[in-house]
Amino acid sequence: ELGWMESVPYLDRPPSPLEFYREWVSPNKPCVIQNAISHWPALKKWTSAYLREVVGPKVVSVAVTPNGYADAVFQDRFVMPEERQMRFTDFLDIVEKKVTSPNVFYVQKQCSNLTEEFPELVCDVQPDIPWMSEALGKKPDAVNFWLGESAAVTSLHKDHYENLYCVISGEKHFLLHPPSDRPFIPY
Numbered sequence: 001e002l003g004w005m006e007s008v009p010y011l012d013r014p015p016s017p018l019e020f021y022r023e024w025v026s027p028n029k030p031c032v033i034q035n036a037i038s039h040w041p042a043l044k045k046w047t048s049a050y051l052r053e054v055v056g057p058k059v060v061s062v063a064v065t066p067n068g069y070a071d072a073v074f075q076d077r078f079v080m081p082e083e084r085q086m087r088f089t090d091f092l093d094i095v096e097k098k099v100t101s102p103n104v105f106y107v108q109k110q111c112s113n114l115t116e117e118f119p120e121l122v123c124d125v126q127p128d129i130p131w132m133s134e135a136l137g138k139k140p141d142a143v144n145f146w147l148g149e150s151a152a153v154t155s156l157h158k159d160h161y162e163n164l165y166c167v168i169s170g171e172k173h174f175l176l177h178p179p180s181d182r183p184f185i186p187y
Contacts, residue, residue, distance in 0.1 A: 008032055008176065017134035025135060025162060030176055042124035042168050048092055054120045055088040061109045061117065062091050063152075068104040072155035083109070095149055106148030114145040121145065125166070132164050140164075156185070 014036045015023065024031050037043065063070040063081035070081035091107065093099040107113075115122055128139045141161065156175075165172065177185065 010034060014129075014131050017131045020131060021135040028179065030174075036129070037125070037166050037168075040125050040166075040168075042121070045124055046121075046168050048096055051121075052089055052092060055118060057087045057089050058120075059085050060088050060091065060107060061113070062086050063106045063108050064103050065106075066103055068106075068149070068151035068153045069155055070106055070108055070152070071157075072153075081106075091147075095147065104149055104151045106146070106152035108144075108146045108148065108152070108154075110142060110144050112142040112144065114143045118145050125168075129164055132162075136162060 008030050010032045012034050014020075014033055023029070062084050064084045065081045067074075069079070072079055090099075091105055094101050094105045109117065114125075115127060127143050133139050150170075156177075165174075
């Protein structure tokens, strides 16, 4: 279907796996699911103080850019961010504005960085969402952890797989284009 949705619908609870597949995955429609992760300890535990205590001075991968755009097109070139290895506590100092920097810092590495780079935090979330895994017939290929400054931006892209994005704190804005817009979006 190439129908245009005026807004993304909100669901007040997680759907059943069958309902999720039939109503949202199969027709390729986005939705916002409220109360899906309300039982996760991360919602109460993940404060800066907690993250400092649990992850602490561990060295992690951080994307560093001059303007907040990581993996983005800039002046007709695809630009990757600097990937800096730094202590997590130093990263938090920047995010909390305890230390100033002209650059924008963002923990945004993919390929399951939650389970690979931040295993200390996995016990506070579910590494897979059972109704989502059942609907798709498989466990997630990757479970990622992103944390960054408000200036951090993800550039326009298309993922070739299903996504379930869980916001623990703060907000993430998405601008979605219908598949019918593809011919009008430059490569």
